Amino acid sequence: MEAYCMKCKEKREMKDAKEVSMKNGKKAMSGVCPSCGTRMFKIGGK
Numbered sequence: 001m002e003a004y005c006m007k008c009k010e011k012r013e014m015k016d017a018k019e020v021s022m023k024n025g026k027k028a029m030s031g032v033c034p035s036c037g038t039r040m041f042k043i044g045g046k
């Protein structure tokens with residue numbers, strides 16, 4: 001899964017990506033940036 005890293009300022013492939021559910025019930029992906037180690041988050045559909 002590819003997501004935008006706020007620290008690197010570019011899109012990267014997420015490391016250790018896992019599907020999570022937000023408070024409003026929408027699905028999202030959470031992982032770690034492989035180069036800097038910052039948490040990454042990508043909001044998905046319902």
